[in-house]
Amino acid sequence: DIQTKLNQRPRKLxxxxxxxxxxxxMKKAS
Known part of the structure; x- marks a missing residue:
């Protein structure tokens, strides 16, 4: 679905x- 695609797309930022x-x-760090 779209949410998954967005979450798997690397962000320049x-x-x-x-x-x-x-x-x-973050989960591992906590």
Whole structure:
């Protein structure tokens, strides 16, 4: 679905990490 596609698309703003990767990293860090 669209939400998944958006979440898997790297963002320039996030150094080309996907929001999903950042979310995973945040979960591991906590």
């Amino acid at each position: 996030l150094n080309y990490k996907t929001p999903e990767e950042i979310y995973e990293a």
